Each structure stands twice: as structure tokens, then as C-alpha cells.
Amino acid sequence: MEVRVFCPATIANLNCGFDVMGLCLENIGDEMIFRKTTTKGIQITKITGADLPYEVSKNVAGVAALAVIENRDIDFGIAIEIHKKIKAGSGIGSSSASAAGAVFGVNELLGKPFSKSELIEFAMKGEALASGSEHADNVAPCLLGGFTLVRGYHPLDVIKITSPEKIYAVVLHPHIEVKTVDARAVLEPSIPFHKAITQWGNLGGLIAGLYTQDYALISRSLQDVVVEPFRKHLIPHFEKVKNIAVQNGALGSGISGAGPSIFALCEGKKIAETVAEAMHTQYSKTRIPFDIYLSKINDKGVTLL
Amino acid sequence: MEVRVFCPATIANLNCGFDVMGLCLENIGDEMIFRKTTTKGIQITKITGADLPYEVSKNVAGVAALAVIENRDIDFGIAIEIHKKIKAGSGIGSSSASAAGAVFGVNELLGKPFSKSELIEFAMKGEALASGSEHADNVAPCLLGGFTLVRGYHPLDVIKITSPEKIYAVVLHPHIEVKTVDARAVLEPSIPFHKAITQWGNLGGLIAGLYTQDYALISRSLQDVVVEPFRKHLIPHFEKVKNIAVQNGALGSGISGAGPSIFALCEGKKIAETVAEAMHTQYSKTRIPFDIYLSKINDKGVTLL
Incomplete structure (x- = not known):
């Protein structure tokens, strides 16, 4: 079984919404492929477009994927391919795309135990590896689309706002x-x-x-x-x-x-x-x-x- | 010609909206009466329910009323009665009710040259007499009703949000x-x-x-x-x-x-x-x-x- 995932770029802050607002872009994003394997656990088997670590615990996508499967009894493993199109350090959510893509892809292979909203917290674990703190202002719009507001973190409370058409x-x-x-x-x-x-x-x-x-x-x-x-x-x-x-x-x-x-x-x-x-x-x-x-x-x- | 006006109490700030949010109450408010007079200018002819100055330039309603007629060529005067029900210093917009009521009543007698939104800036002049600075977080909901957001002051930008029904x-x-x-x-x-x-x-x-x-x-x-x-x-x-x-x-x-x-x-x-x-x-x-x-x-x- 294999799923291919599009992981869009995002814009955070939007001037007046520092640390709380974000939006999702349409035709800029990474691709990731997820395959079930007989070897248990998460493996990263291919990375193109960027020089990123294959070691799962040092890779944003890897850490996010691990967060989803943690404490779950799964009788298969997952191999991940990461094809980066969003440049690291560009300011349009490169690491968030990897984190959000990873939790989404893994969730698909697990039979969707989690909603997209529930996946945000797992993606934040991956994001934290890149930025040093658990933020949602890029992973939230990457997962949910449209505009998102992170009202607060204790507990995490994200509101999605559908974009005006134009x-x-x-x-x-x-x-x-x-x-x-x-x-x-x-x-x-x-x-x-x-x-x-x-x-x-x-x-x-x-x-x-x-x-x-x-x-x-x-x-x-x-x-x-x-x-x-x-x-x-x-x-x-x-x-x-x-x-x-x-x-x-x-x-x-x-x-x-x-x-x-x-x-x-x-x-x-x-x-x-x-x-x-x-x-x-x-x-x-x-x-x-x-x-x-x-x-x-x-x-x-x-x-x- | 005479108009009688209900000037509702308001709640400003609403916890997270310091200086920008407000809402309008329904059955708490002052009454004001406005009459055309042959003597030009603004006069305050009666005040009940509070010990307020009759001198127009020292009275919140008077100052707000003057702001509306300033630079307008009007061939009559206006006599104002103020019947305060909202206690001064209560924190539910007592001075704003006087200011908003005054600009609304005067505008009615003038044949409504201004919209309610346009009246906010005149009411702010009255509010400034009471509070020392031109704020709109009480006068805006008093005039427009519902919930109001003062997005900014340069220029004044007020958004009205109809209250959820319940x-x-x-x-x-x-x-x-x-x-x-x-x-x-x-x-x-x-x-x-x-x-x-x-x-x-x-x-x-x-x-x-x-x-x-x-x-x-x-x-x-x-x-x-x-x-x-x-x-x-x-x-x-x-x-x-x-x-x-x-x-x-x-x-x-x-x-x-x-x-x-x-x-x-x-x-x-x-x-x-x-x-x-x-x-x-x-x-x-x-x-x-x-x-x-x-x-x-x-x-x-x-x-x-």
C-alpha cells in the first residue's frame, strides 16, 4: 500500500497576526510518499531536493511521524520518501510542510484514526525539531488549508477560516x-x-x-x-x-x-x-x-x- | 418639533478587546429630548438623575451636540433635556450614552445629514470631555448597536458585528x-x-x-x-x-x-x-x-x- 501526499507551502503571521495567523498556498509544495513495510517503525528511504538527515529522530518528518505512531500497536512499518520543493529557510513553511505531510501520510496508512485538526499537535513535534519550539502557525494552515487562527495553545485551539474567493x-x-x-x-x-x-x-x-x-x-x-x-x-x-x-x-x-x-x-x-x-x-x-x-x-x- | 431618544448603556473591552471592543445593552439607558428653538445654538434646559453642568461647553452632551452643528448653517437652535438613568462612573458608558444620544438627537433635528457611523467622531468629542481622550469603544456600540470593533483611529474605522441571537x-x-x-x-x-x-x-x-x-x-x-x-x-x-x-x-x-x-x-x-x-x-x-x-x-x- 502506498500513498502520495502534496504538502503545501504556507505563509505565517500575515502582518497583524504574529504567531497566530497563517494561510495555505496552492501550487507550491513538497511531495511525500508513504509505503507500508514489514519492518516495524519509521524509516526514511529517499530524500530529494534537500540535504536532510535520514536518521528518523533528527528529521522533521521523522519526528512528526513517530509522534503519530507512539503508543499505538501497529503490525507494520512505514517507509517515507521526501521530495522537497520548498527551500529550507525560505520563510514559507518548509519544515512545517514536512511535518504536516508526515502526520497526514502516516495517518492515511493507519486508516485515519485522527482528524486533520487532531494531527496538528503531532506535526508541532516535528516543527519543534526545526524551530526549537512547538508552534502551529505554519503546520495548522498546511494541514487545514485556508486561513487559520491559533487562538491559544493550552489547550491547542485552531480556527479555520475559508478564504474569500478572490x-x-x-x-x-x-x-x-x-x-x-x-x-x-x-x-x-x-x-x-x-x-x-x-x-x-x-x-x-x-x-x-x-x-x-x-x-x-x-x-x-x-x-x-x-x-x-x-x-x-x-x-x-x-x-x-x-x-x-x-x-x-x-x-x-x-x-x-x-x-x-x-x-x-x-x-x-x-x-x-x-x-x-x-x-x-x-x-x-x-x-x-x-x-x-x-x-x-x-x-x-x-x-x- | 421634538424627538425623544433612548441612549443605551454599553460594555467596553470585553476581556480580550481592551480599547477596541464593545457591546450595546438593551434595557439600561438614558432618555434625552431634543426640541427646535428660535434661539440659535445649543442649550441644556433640564437635567434629571445626575448633578451635571448646564453650561454647554462643560457638558458631555453639549460638547458632542456642538461638534455636530459646527460649521453648519442652521436657522434654529436646539434645546436638550437629559434624563440620566446610567450612573456616572459605573463603567457601563454613562458619558458615552450622553455623547451618542446628543449627536443622534441633533442629527435627527437637522434632517439626518449624517449616518450613525459618521456620528461616532462627533460623539468622541463629547467622550473626550469626560475621559480626557477621544475614545470610541463605548460611543461606537452605543450608536451602532451589537458588538463593535474599533479597528483603528487614523482614520476612524469601526466594524459592527451583529450579536449571535442567544x-x-x-x-x-x-x-x-x-x-x-x-x-x-x-x-x-x-x-x-x-x-x-x-x-x-x-x-x-x-x-x-x-x-x-x-x-x-x-x-x-x-x-x-x-x-x-x-x-x-x-x-x-x-x-x-x-x-x-x-x-x-x-x-x-x-x-x-x-x-x-x-x-x-x-x-x-x-x-x-x-x-x-x-x-x-x-x-x-x-x-x-x-x-x-x-x-x-x-x-x-x-x-x-
């Missing part, structure tokens, strides 16, 4: 490395109260805009007064690209996850194409290599191929 | 004074980043719960890790009353505005009655006089009587 995302991935440790170091342990209020007003506006399909409200809400002012300096030409995106009609633009990818959300494919072209032209002027993606919001999340 | 509010008003200056002094200018994230996760959850009529989600979201831990000490027996409310089935409970009123939200009238009775019994054990109110959420806001 939202498209553009992602520009500059091929530079932003170390997670640096992205964290620029953030202070406290934030000014008035900025926190501005931020949660905007998050409330974003959630309201998503439910009412009010694109203008979504646009007004896509602001980040807390994290972007500090992190933008880590991403070369960030501000110029963001401004170009907004000037060309994007609803908003910001840092994808901890960067370095820069995202823009747009109303409709046509505007998204214009925005993508303008961002492409702008970044071509730098000497930094980059990729650019255009995607509808993926409402399904991780799926069988 | 939500009832219980308000306990202990007859003690919490000085605004004290309520502010206990708050620090910065807040821990992780608490801000918890708070905006909950605000996102509250907004999502309101749109999807998910009472359990609303309940899980009605938490305040930022303000309540500091302000609760200003309200005698707050924690006991809150716990009693929740133990008796309330979705959540917290400080109404800057206090001293304590509110609880409930799913359905029956639970609200049980909660009100339990809060009443609990507070009767103190020697502090109090009022208790039970109200459905008022979806209309300020209205003609």
Missing part, C-alpha cells in the same frame, strides 16, 4: 539566509501597550474582513506595527518591494513568517499578476537571486495526490 | 468609585510580548466566534491576560463574582470598561437569570450596595422613543 498570494523569495536566531534577537521581550492595541485592532479587522469577504477591510488591516519595523532590516530591499506591491494594487504586503520571503495578498488573479511582475522587475535590479510564486489560497491543505 | 449580558454595578486615574495608573506602558500574543489570539477567537455563532469559542476567547490582572484589585470581590458567574454557566466574565461594574456574557436568558441570581447572592454578602442588570444585546443602538 484572494491570491504573491511570494518573493530572495535567496539569502535570515537566521532564526537573528530574526528572534531583533524582537524585544516587551512591546509598547499602544502598539499592541493597534496590532490587535488590526487582527480583529482581518478576521472580520475574512468572514465578510470585505477586501477593503482586509487591506486596511494588513499592517504590522510590532514586528516588521524591527525585522525589515534583515531583508534586503524589503520596503521597496512592499511599496511596489501596494502601489500596484496589492491589498497588503509583509514578511512571510520570519522571512526572508516577502508576500503580498491581492484581490483577483489579474492584480496578483501585475503585482508579481512589478515585484519581479523591482528585485531584478538587485543582484540577489530570487524566486517568485503566485498562488490562489489553498482551501484544502495537505492532500493525497 | 447572547445575554449580566452587569453587576458595585456602588464604589474607581477613579479613571487609578484605573490607568495600574497599567504599565509596555506589556510582555507573549501576553500580547495571547491577547490577540483571543481577540481573533472572539471575532471568529461572533461571526460563526460559536458560543464555545466565544467562551474560550473571553480571557484577559493583560489588564484584568492589574485592575481586578480595584474592584472589591471581583474574582469571587467572576468565578461564581462562570461556575453558574456564564460564557465569560470580566471588568466592564474601567470598572467597577462586573459583566458576564451568557448563552440564553435562562442561564443569564441563573448567573444574575448567583452574582446577586454573592454580592449581597458584602456590605457594598449594588445594582444588577440583565439584558439581551441591543442590535439597534441609540433609537428614537
Whole structure:
């Protein structure tokens, strides 16, 4: 028995939703293959597209897969192939795609004992290997699709919001490395109260805009007064690209996850194409290599191929 | 020509929505009467139920009324009667009711040049006289009804959310004074980043719960890790009353505005009655006089009587 899984890329934070919001992309993602084996336990048998460890306990997908089978009596083993398409460190949920894909694929071979929502906590174990802490802001949208809000962690409480029909995302991935440790170091342990209020007003506006399909409200809400002012300096030409995106009609633009990818959300494919072209032209002027993606919001999340 | 206006009480903050969220109550509110006069300008001709200044520029309703007629060429004057039922300093929007009632009544006599949303900014001028700063978290729900989110102030951006059908509010008003200056002094200018994230996760959850009529989600979201831990000490027996409310089935409970009123939200009238009775019994054990109110959420806001 074999299942093939598409593990989509994701954008976390979305300006006003630091550590709580995320969305799922449609045509950017890894592929993973899961096969039942007679040897018990988890094995990673093939990895393409990235230089990742085959040792299960040191591999994000491996750790996530182990979390699903832990304490379960299973009379077969599982062999995993990982075909990475999402570059590590790009800021669009590369490790989360591996973690979410692993728990989804293993769950399929087990006969689906868990719902996608239940799988999030297992995927967080894999994510923790990559990021050092159990976060859900990428694994949640990767598993559930659409937009997701992580309301809280004690207990884990994730709300899925179906994307308004016309939202498209553009992602520009500059091929530079932003170390997670640096992205964290620029953030202070406290934030000014008035900025926190501005931020949660905007998050409330974003959630309201998503439910009412009010694109203008979504646009007004896509602001980040807390994290972007500090992190933008880590991403070369960030501000110029963001401004170009907004000037060309994007609803908003910001840092994808901890960067370095820069995202823009747009109303409709046509505007998204214009925005993508303008961002492409702008970044071509730098000497930094980059990729650019255009995607509808993926409402399904991780799926069988 | 005469119009009579009902000016409802409101609850601001709602635990996770400090400075941005509010809701409108149904059967608690002031009455105001507006009459056209031949003497131009605004006059306050009668005040009952409170010891407030008749001098227009020193009266919240007067200042708000003046803001509406400023720079307008009007060939009549307006006489205002104010019949206060909401006690000043109760924390359920007494000054906001006066400000919102004033702008609504004056707008009626002018032939409705402004929408209710447009009136919010004028009401904020009156509110500023009482609180020292232009806030909308009480005047917005008083004018629009339902739940309101103040996304931001530059420019003013208020989103109205119709209340889920079954939500009832219980308000306990202990007859003690919490000085605004004290309520502010206990708050620090910065807040821990992780608490801000918890708070905006909950605000996102509250907004999502309101749109999807998910009472359990609303309940899980009605938490305040930022303000309540500091302000609760200003309200005698707050924690006991809150716990009693929740133990008796309330979705959540917290400080109404800057206090001293304590509110609880409930799913359905029956639970609200049980909660009100339990809060009443609990507070009767103190020697502090109090009022208790039970109200459905008022979806209309300020209205003609």
C-alpha cells in the first residue's frame, strides 16, 4: 500500500497576526510518499531536493511521524520518501510542510484514526525539531488549508477560516539566509501597550474582513506595527518591494513568517499578476537571486495526490 | 418639533478587546429630548438623575451636540433635556450614552445629514470631555448597536458585528468609585510580548466566534491576560463574582470598561437569570450596595422613543 501526499507551502503571521495567523498556498509544495513495510517503525528511504538527515529522530518528518505512531500497536512499518520543493529557510513553511505531510501520510496508512485538526499537535513535534519550539502557525494552515487562527495553545485551539474567493498570494523569495536566531534577537521581550492595541485592532479587522469577504477591510488591516519595523532590516530591499506591491494594487504586503520571503495578498488573479511582475522587475535590479510564486489560497491543505 | 431618544448603556473591552471592543445593552439607558428653538445654538434646559453642568461647553452632551452643528448653517437652535438613568462612573458608558444620544438627537433635528457611523467622531468629542481622550469603544456600540470593533483611529474605522441571537449580558454595578486615574495608573506602558500574543489570539477567537455563532469559542476567547490582572484589585470581590458567574454557566466574565461594574456574557436568558441570581447572592454578602442588570444585546443602538 502506498500513498502520495502534496504538502503545501504556507505563509505565517500575515502582518497583524504574529504567531497566530497563517494561510495555505496552492501550487507550491513538497511531495511525500508513504509505503507500508514489514519492518516495524519509521524509516526514511529517499530524500530529494534537500540535504536532510535520514536518521528518523533528527528529521522533521521523522519526528512528526513517530509522534503519530507512539503508543499505538501497529503490525507494520512505514517507509517515507521526501521530495522537497520548498527551500529550507525560505520563510514559507518548509519544515512545517514536512511535518504536516508526515502526520497526514502516516495517518492515511493507519486508516485515519485522527482528524486533520487532531494531527496538528503531532506535526508541532516535528516543527519543534526545526524551530526549537512547538508552534502551529505554519503546520495548522498546511494541514487545514485556508486561513487559520491559533487562538491559544493550552489547550491547542485552531480556527479555520475559508478564504474569500478572490484572494491570491504573491511570494518573493530572495535567496539569502535570515537566521532564526537573528530574526528572534531583533524582537524585544516587551512591546509598547499602544502598539499592541493597534496590532490587535488590526487582527480583529482581518478576521472580520475574512468572514465578510470585505477586501477593503482586509487591506486596511494588513499592517504590522510590532514586528516588521524591527525585522525589515534583515531583508534586503524589503520596503521597496512592499511599496511596489501596494502601489500596484496589492491589498497588503509583509514578511512571510520570519522571512526572508516577502508576500503580498491581492484581490483577483489579474492584480496578483501585475503585482508579481512589478515585484519581479523591482528585485531584478538587485543582484540577489530570487524566486517568485503566485498562488490562489489553498482551501484544502495537505492532500493525497 | 421634538424627538425623544433612548441612549443605551454599553460594555467596553470585553476581556480580550481592551480599547477596541464593545457591546450595546438593551434595557439600561438614558432618555434625552431634543426640541427646535428660535434661539440659535445649543442649550441644556433640564437635567434629571445626575448633578451635571448646564453650561454647554462643560457638558458631555453639549460638547458632542456642538461638534455636530459646527460649521453648519442652521436657522434654529436646539434645546436638550437629559434624563440620566446610567450612573456616572459605573463603567457601563454613562458619558458615552450622553455623547451618542446628543449627536443622534441633533442629527435627527437637522434632517439626518449624517449616518450613525459618521456620528461616532462627533460623539468622541463629547467622550473626550469626560475621559480626557477621544475614545470610541463605548460611543461606537452605543450608536451602532451589537458588538463593535474599533479597528483603528487614523482614520476612524469601526466594524459592527451583529450579536449571535442567544447572547445575554449580566452587569453587576458595585456602588464604589474607581477613579479613571487609578484605573490607568495600574497599567504599565509596555506589556510582555507573549501576553500580547495571547491577547490577540483571543481577540481573533472572539471575532471568529461572533461571526460563526460559536458560543464555545466565544467562551474560550473571553480571557484577559493583560489588564484584568492589574485592575481586578480595584474592584472589591471581583474574582469571587467572576468565578461564581462562570461556575453558574456564564460564557465569560470580566471588568466592564474601567470598572467597577462586573459583566458576564451568557448563552440564553435562562442561564443569564441563573448567573444574575448567583452574582446577586454573592454580592449581597458584602456590605457594598449594588445594582444588577440583565439584558439581551441591543442590535439597534441609540433609537428614537
